[in-house]
Amino acid sequence: MTESDIITAIREELARMAPEIAFETLDPAADLREQADLDSMDFLNLLTALHQRLGVEIPDADAQALETITGAVAYLARKAAKSPET
C-alpha cells in the first residue's frame, strides 16, 4: 500500500460523507474535522471506513493521529508497513 493509495482512500471516503468539499482545497496539515465540518459520528465513520478498506488497526487511543490528512497518511502508512500483507 503506497501513500497514494492511502490518500485516494481518504479522498473517496471523505467524498461520501462530505460531497461538497473539494479535497484539493483542504490544508493537509490543519484539523480535518474543522475544515470539513465533520462531527464525532462522521469522524468515527471515517475511521471505520479506513479500517475496513485498508485493513489497518486504528485503536481508539490513536484516533487523534488521524485528525489531519498529513497525520493520517503517516499513521496509516506506518501501520500498514508493520502489519504483514494478507
Add this chain to the structure above:
Amino acid sequence: MISFRMPSLGADMEAGTLVEWLAKPGDKVKRGDIVAVVETQKGAIEIEVFDTGVLDRLLVEPGAKVPVGVPLALIRAEGEAPSLAAPAPIGGTAVAAAPAQGPAPTPIKPPAPAPFLPAEPHVRISPAARRVAAERGVDLARVTGTGPGGAIQLADVETAASPARPAGFDFTQMRAAIAAAMARSKREIPHYYLSDAVDLQPAADWLARTNAERPPERRLLMGALFAKATALAARAYPEFNGHFAEGAFRPSAAIHLGVAIAIRGGGLVAPAVHDAADLSLDDLMAAMRDLIGRVRGGRFRSSEIADPTLTVSSLGDRGVEALFGVIYPPQVAIVGFGKAVVRPWAVDGTLAARMIVTITLAADHRVSDGHRGALFLADIGRRLQQPEAL
C-alpha cells in the same frame, strides 16, 4: 379492505407528494413495512404501513400531491377477496400498473404528465426519477442507476442533479419547516431553562476503556451515553416525555428519543430512536448510527419523524459549552449537551483537571415547573456518574 392513508408527519404538515411506490399490488405487507416514499417539507420520508395484509390496489400515482388522510392504497386482510380481478402475476422486472378495468376510482394523477427524456432503452427508470430528471434537466443517459439491475431511481437523479448536496433534501422547504415549527414553539410554549455543569470524567474514562479494545465499527460515542442517561431519567420523570395537544399534556409510556441531527449545508431534523430507554448502549449506538446515516442520505421513516416524545441535542466535541434548545411541538422538553471541556474542578476537596459538560433543559411551563425540571436534569447528570449502569 383497509385504507392506507397519507400520514401526518408533524403538526405542520397538510399534504405530501407521493414520490415512489416501494411495493406493488399483490405484495404481502405487515405493520412497519416501508411501502412508499413521500416528499414533505422535511425531505423524502419512507412511509410505513400500520396494517398487515396484501396490498390490493394503488390509488395514487407518483408525482401527485395529496392531503393528509387521503387514501393512498387499499390493503386487504389475509383471505379477503381482492377488490378487482386478482393482480396479474408480476414478472421479474415488470412494474405493476394500477388496474384499469372495473369500477375502480380513477387513480389520482400527477398534475401534469412528465415529459419523457431520451435514455438508454434497456435501462429501467422509476417514474419518479423520470419526472424529477425532467424537472431539473438531468440527462438520464448520464445517470448511474443503483437500483435492482442498474435501474435508475429517484435518489440517483437527485445525486446527479445536485452533486454538492445530499439526496432527498429541499433546503428551502426544510428551512420553511423549521421556521414554522420553531415560530409555533416560541409563540405557544412558555419555555423555562435550566443549566447544570456535570463532571464527565467518569464517563469519559469508562468510554476510553470500553473503546480501547474495540474496532471502530463497534465503538461508542459519548452521544449514546447522553441519550441513554436522558431516556432513563425520562422514565423517572414522565412529565418531560410526551405531547401537549388540544390543551392537555399526554405523557407517553414509550420513550421515543428525538435526536437532533444537523444536515450538511444547513438545517436539521430530529427523528426518533424508538424505545431508547430499553436499548443497551451498544444497540442505542447502532440505532443512532443507522439513523444519522439514513438522515444524511436523505431517507428516514414516517414513524421516526412523527413520534419523538422528547428530544436531545448534542454539540459533540466541537462548538461551544452550552446550548439552550427550542422545544419541538407538540413535545414538552428538549435536553441540550454542550461540548465537553477540561476545567479545574473540586473532587473530594481537592482541585483536579476534569472533563466537564454543561447540560441544559428547556421545558414547557404549562406541563412542569422548575423544581421538577431541576430534579430531572440532576438525574441525568447523576446517571452519567455511573456509566457502567447505563
